[in-house]
Amino acid sequence: MDWRTTDLSDAHPEAETLPMVFRSFGGRSRFQGRVRTLKVLEDNALVRRVLEQEGQGQVLVVDGGGSLKTALLGGNLARLAWERGWAGVVVHGAVRDTAELKEVPIGLLALTATPRKSAKEGKGEVDVPLSLLGARVLPGHYLLADEDGLLLLPAPPSGGQSAG
Ligand SMILES: O=C([O-])CC(=O)C(=O)O
Secondary structure: OOOOOHHHHOOOOOOEEEOOOOEEEOOEEOOOEEEEEEOOOOOOOHHHHHHHHOOOOOOEEEEEEOOOOOOOOOOOHHHHHHHHOOOEEEEEEEOOHHHHHOOOOEEEEEEOOOOOEEOOOOOOOEOEEEOOOOEEOOOOOOEEEOOOEEEEEOOOOOOOOOOO
């Protein structure tokens, strides 16, 4: 994997970028994939519903409203994401089971960890445009994440797609 978000940002100054306000909880700190989105608040039934779907080459971006009150993902959902082939999950909110998350070899970014679980009512919106940290995050766009932040492009950068 020889790309860097810094180099890609220099090459694509028009790209949307998100600063690295996230902590990396997963086994991979560098990952990339086609974006799917979710907008939820302290309810993670939809997180499970989407992660149950085939995720090969995809990254789920969850706008949890920045709430740190409940965890939107834990060890079970992280393992489910890995089993379904997801490249990563970005949570603008909290996660839990951090000791388990680091054993899961995908990208798992979140603001922080908290022990409390989320509601399971299924409220929220799937595959809607998100506005996160000043960036537009659109379903179908392509996300690349590394230690410096996240970068979004309408399509995979040339040479970047095969790099896992
Ligand atoms: O099920 C949940 O609410 C989140 C969780 O703890 C897990 O994924 O293991």
